[in-house]
Amino acid sequence: MVVIQMVLLAGVTLGLLLFVRRWHGVRMQAGKRIGLVAFGVLNVYAVLRPDDVTWVANRLGVGRGADLVLYLLVIAFILGMLNFYLRFKTMDRRLTELARTVAIREAETVNRERGLLGPHDVAVSVPTVARTTQ
Amino acid sequence: MPESQAAPVPAPDRGDVWVVVPVFNEATVVAAVASEILQSFPNVVCVDDGSGDDSAAQITTTGAHLVQHPINLGQGAALQTGLSYAKARPGARFFITFDSDGQHRVEDALAMLDVARSGAADVVLGSRFLTQQTDVPRVKRIVLRTVVALSPTSRRLKLSDAHNGLRVLTKPVVDDLKITMHDMAHASEIIGYLAGSDWRVKEVPVTVNYTDYSRSKGQSLVNGVNILFDLSMKQRRKG
Numbered sequence: 001m002v003v004i005q006m007v008l009l010a011g012v013t014l015g016l017l018l019f020v021r022r023w024h025g026v027r028m029q030a031g032k033r034i035g036l037v038a039f040g041v042l043n044v045y046a047v048l049r050p051d052d053v054t055w056v057a058n059r060l061g062v063g064r065g066a067d068l069v070l071y072l073l074v075i076a077f078i079l080g081m082l083n084f085y086l087r088f089k090t091m092d093r094r095l096t097e098l099a100r101t102v103a104i105r106e107a108e109t110v111n112r113e114r115g116l117l118g119p120h121d122v123a124v125s126v127p128t129v130a131r132t133t134q
Numbered sequence: 135m136p137e138s139q140a141a142p143v144p145a146p147d148r149g150d151v152w153v154v155v156p157v158f159n160e161a162t163v164v165a166a167v168a169s170e171i172l173q174s175f176p177n178v179v180c181v182d183d184g185s186g187d188d189s190a191a192q193i194t195t196t197g198a199h200l201v202q203h204p205i206n207l208g209q210g211a212a213l214q215t216g217l218s219y220a221k222a223r224p225g226a227r228f229f230i231t232f233d234s235d236g237q238h239r240v241e242d243a244l245a246m247l248d249v250a251r252s253g254a255a256d257v258v259l260g261s262r263f264l265t266q267q268t269d270v271p272r273v274k275r276i277v278l279r280t281v282v283a284l285s286p287t288s289r290r291l292k293l294s295d296a297h298n299g300l301r302v303l304t305k306p307v308v309d310d311l312k313i314t315m316h317d318m319a320h321a322s323e324i325i326g327y328l329a330g331s332d333w334r335v336k337e338v339p340v341t342v343n344y345t346d347y348s349r350s351k352g353q354s355l356v357n358g359v360n361i362l363f364d365l366s367m368k369q370r371r372k373g
Contacts, residue, residue, distance in 0.1 A: 092316070095207075096207050096211050099203055099207055100211065100214065102204060103181075103201050103202055103203050103215055104201060104215065104218060104222075106201075106202065107199065107201035107202065107219060108219075110200060110202075111199045114194070116197070
């Protein structure tokens with residue numbers, strides 16, 4: 001079991017590090033897609049020729065081929081969830097920037113009507129945060 | 135401070151100061167808190183973070199500026215909105231963050247402002263542990279101490295209190311600071327930002343009023359776990 005344990009733990013750790021460090025951009029995007037396709041192909045192969053997978057599994061120290069596929073699925077699942085989480089955070093940030101811009105613009109009008117802002121104080125301010133592009 | 139009551143400083147004196155108050159469902163106290171701040175500071179901006187109660191209406195009964203988030207975005211986001219609004223106002227040089235639940239004292243803010251104005255620091259943070267304030271609830275003390283101990287950045291700055299909502303920031307700092315952690319993790323984020331920058335940071339002892347009201351809203355132990363998770367997942371800009 002030692003080989004497979006090391007492979008799996010290394011896989012998870014490497015994946016987490018890569019994701020969180022956000023190896024952003026085209027390369028990471030392509031890497032994720034290649035990984036997804038490769039995993040799909042591997043699964044088709046595992047269904048068609050389970051004995052081959054079992055052979056690989058035995059080499060790695062796992063009993064059955066199905067177990068190996070399950071382990072890989074766990075890794076894929078964790079990475080998938082993390083990917084989703086990070087994407088969700090990005091969405092959240094965009095939403096916040098949008099809401100902030102709307103809120104400040106609205107507030108400048110409202111507070112001018114309340115007499116708190118002078119007419120000279122016209123700055124239609126776009127918050128600097130809103131300019132960070134993702 | 136008794137002398138500040140005896141001889142109130144005329145308001146225009148602090149026209150370059152903006153007090154930012156993030157508000158979420160504080161209708162019962164926010165008007166009183168805002169009015170109290172307005173007695174010492176002419177410029178107060180309350181950011182209503184999508185409250186479900188009539189916090190916004192309460193704010194408009196005072197002379198405080200109102201910025202309303204259309205949806206609830208979290209306290210960190212509200213602070214950033216308030217700072218963005220305030221720094222767009224001409225002549226703004228000092229920015230004070232102040233919690234809306236009445237736990238901070240205006241005289242502490244004034245003392246901290248004096249430190250910032252003297253040029254001794256770019257950032258002044260309030261700390262309830264510098265003077266061993268005695269009535270901090272014990273669980274809270276443990277949580278806050280743990281957060282400080284676990285955060286390498288606050289240790290580098292030798293801070294005693296990483297999660298105090300009372301801060302004075304100068305204009306260059308506010309221009310540079312971008313709060314991206316929207317919930318309670320923003321406090322640690324600000325400390326982390328300060329530790330990674332060259333700004334001169336000073337802590338000033340403050341007293342936090344633990345009323346039953348503020349006690350009921352404070353951070354719990356569970357929240358500490360959330361803060362640590364969010365911070366560890368924070369995306370590095372340059373990998």
